[in-house]
Amino acid sequence: MTDSFFIEFNIPKENINLNHQSSVITLGSCFSDEIGEKLSFAGFDVLVNPLGTLFHPMSIVHALSFALGQREKHLVKKSDVFLDYAFSGKLYAMSEQELSLKLGDIGDQLARKLSASTHLILTFGTSIGYELTSSFLVANCHQQPASNFHKVNSSIDAMYEALSTILDKLYQINSDLKVLVTVSPVRHLKDGIIENGRSKAKLLSLCEMLEGRGVNYFPAYEIFMDELRDYRFSKEDLTHPNEIAVDYIWKKFKNAYLDVSTLKLTSEVEAYHRSLNHRILYPESQGANVYKEKLIQTHENLINRMPNLRLKSLPL
Numbered sequence: 001m002t003d004s005f006f007i008e009f010n011i012p013k014e015n016i017n018l019n020h021q022s023s024v025i026t027l028g029s030c031f032s033d034e035i036g037e038k039l040s041f042a043g044f045d046v047l048v049n050p051l052g053t054l055f056h057p058m059s060i061v062h063a064l065s066f067a068l069g070q071r072e073k074h075l076v077k078k079s080d081v082f083l084d085y086a087f088s089g090k091l092y093a094m095s096e097q098e099l100s101l102k103l104g105d106i107g108d109q110l111a112r113k114l115s116a117s118t119h120l121i122l123t124f125g126t127s128i129g130y131e132l133t134s135s136f137l138v139a140n141c142h143q144q145p146a147s148n149f150h151k152v153n154s155s156i157d158a159m160y161e162a163l164s165t166i167l168d169k170l171y172q173i174n175s176d177l178k179v180l181v182t183v184s185p186v187r188h189l190k191d192g193i194i195e196n197g198r199s200k201a202k203l204l205s206l207c208e209m210l211e212g213r214g215v216n217y218f219p220a221y222e223i224f225m226d227e228l229r230d231y232r233f234s235k236e237d238l239t240h241p242n243e244i245a246v247d248y249i250w251k252k253f254k255n256a257y258l259d260v261s262t263l264k265l266t267s268e269v270e271a272y273h274r275s276l277n278h279r280i281l282y283p284e285s286q287g288a289n290v291y292k293e294k295l296i297q298t299h300e301n302l303i304n305r306m307p308n309l310r311l312k313s314l315p316l
Contacts, residue, residue: 007226011256014216016119016178019262020044020306023117025110027063029055029125029184030240031220036121038250043269043302043309047113050106052088052139055125055188057159057206059139062086064166066103067110068173074132075099078142085138115173123220125184127154127202128191153195156202160209167213180216180257181207185224185249187239218256223249265306272298276312 018024024046026036036048051063066072066086074085081092082099091106093099114120129137130149141149170177183203187196200221207217224233224241231238233245241249254263275295280288295314302309 006229009219009222009227011219011252014257016180016216016257018119018257019259020265021308022119023113024119024121025113025117026121026123027051027054027060028121028123029053029186031125031182031184031186032121032123034241034246035123035220035250035253038246038253040310041270041273042254042266043273043306043311045308045310047110047117049088050110051086051103052090054088054139055184056127056129056137056139056154057122057124057203058129058137058154058162059086060122060124061162061166062137062139063110064114064170067107067114068166068169069111071104071107073100074136074138076142076144078144083140083142085132085136085140085142087139089140089142114170114177117174117177119178119180120170121180121182123182123184124203124206125186126188126191126196127156127159127199127206128152128188128195129154153199154202156205156209159202159206163206163210164213167215178216179210180218181210182218183207183221185221185241185245189239218253220249220253223252265302265309269302269309269311272302273312276314 020043022044024039024044026032026046026048028049030053032049033053036046039046040048051066054060054063075096076083076085080094082094082096083089083092084099084103087103091103093102129152130141131137131152132149137152138149167179183200188199189196191199204221211217224245228245228248233242234240235242254266258266272295280291282288292314299311299314302311
């Protein structure tokens with residue numbers, strides 16, 4: 001009989017050289033946002049989902065292709081707002097020209113980052129998507145009539161071929177780029193419990209195939225579904241990991257990919273950023289001034305040790 005109340009598995013240490021001199025991009029589902037925000041809070045140079053949340057691997061491929069120069073438009077007008085079916089509803093404009101310029105600027109930013117980054121983290125959310133009649137798989141339906149789309153469940157081979165092609169193009173412009181993939185633990189219950197399970201199974205097989213190309217895999221899905229096998233680790237919607245779960249998965253991520261010195265510096269930066277968020281009750285008091293001076297000194301000491309750190313500054 002075991003004394004443990006849950007199955008804990010160790011993630012083998014991977015030599016992917018992730019440290020505070022790294023330049024990171026996270027793309028994909030909302031779990032990419034979570035990991036990206038954790039990296040940012042820890043002082044890493046990271047670009048997080050610049051084209052919005054993308055759930056389907058094909059949407060991630062399209063975003064990467066867009067950055068590399070394939071700038072096809074899939075615009076739709078919703079009332080007086082212009083959007084693009086390929087990207088999040090957060091990216092909008094009040095004219096077609098304005099949206100094209102906005103997306104073009106973001107695409108250029110992502111292209112520059114891809115050519116210089118050390119790490120690309122991709123999170124896959126679902127193999128189920130919706131295609132326009134033109135056979136283009138949309139990232140977001142933007143609340144358009146259901147008759148405009150038809151539901152598809154992409155094959156593993158199709159997703160693998162698309163990802164392999166875009167990875168080859170990325171390696172041509174950045175041969176040192178290290179790619180890490182993971183499957184989002186967030187369940188897409190609108191598709192149904194059974195359908196979601198089959199979708200996640202496809203994504204897990206896809207990641208296994210990509211590992212054959214030298215891509216690394218981080219088991220976020222397995223950690224949430226097996227180690228944290230309890231709804232108390234979910235938000236109220238019972239699908240998204242709550243703060244406790246995200247912190248636990250982040251700890252696993254750090255221990256797998258950061259060396260001892262980077263872990264130590266990460267802890268110091270996180271402590272500094274937590275101190276910045278501390279609410280000072282009496283801003284005009286002597287104690288508050290001492291507290292602020294200590295923060296300024298901590299900021300300077302951290303930057304002197306590692307100039308590449310991305311630190312938030314003390315509010316004036």
